[in-house]
Amino acid sequence: MPRRSDQPTAVRRAYEQYGAPGYYQRYGATYRNPHEPIIAELLGLAVARWQLPLGQVLDLACGSGEATLVLRALGAGTIAGIDPYTSAAYVARTGQPAEQLDFEQIAAGALMGRHYDLIVCSFALHLVPLSRLPGLAVQLSLLADTLLILTPHKRPELQPAWGWALRGELLHQRVRARYYERA
C-alpha cells in the first residue's frame, strides 16, 4: 500500500481492520492503485534509464495490472502476472489471467525452472516480513537476471548475499524505483 498518510480514510481503516492479507482477500477483485499515474511515469523513467530488458517479464503481485499495462505500452514482449488475490481485477483490465501464487509459495520454489528477463514488483515487496525476504529474494534470483522494485517506502532493501546487487535508484514523486541485477 502507499504511505499510510496518503491512503483514503476508508481504505486505511479497512487495511487496519483486516491486515494486509485480509484486506486483499476481501477487496482484491476491485483493487486499483490510486498512485497509478506515478507508477506509469516512474516505470517509463526506469526503462529508459537502465534500458531494461522487456522480452519476458514477470509482474509479481500484479494487482489490477498497473505495471503490466505500462510495460505493454512500452513494447514489452510477454508479461506474466502473478497475484494471489487480484486475478479478477487483473483479467478485467489486461485481458489475461494472473497466476494465483503468493510470496510464500514462490519462496518455497513454486516457479523453479522458469526464466524471465525482468521481474517487476510494484508497491508490494514491502509486504513480505523481513524474516522471509532473503529466502524470497534468493528464489527470485534463480528466475531472472534483473529485478525492478517500485516502492513508496524505504524498504525493502535487498542484499547482495540474497542474490541481488543494487545498480541504481530513482526517486519520483516520493516513490522509489530500485534496479537490481543478479549478484
Ligand SMILES: C[S@@+](CC[C@H](N)C(=O)[O-])C[C@H]1O[C@@H](n2cnc3c(N)ncnc32)[C@H](O)[C@@H]1O
Ligand atoms: C499495493 S498492491 C500493489 C499492486 C500492483 N503491483 C500495483 O502496483 O498497484 C499489493 C499487492 O500485493 C498482493 N499481495 C498481498 N499479499 C501477498 C502475498 N502474500 N503474496 C503475493 N502477493 C501479495 C496484493 O494482492 C496486491 O495486489
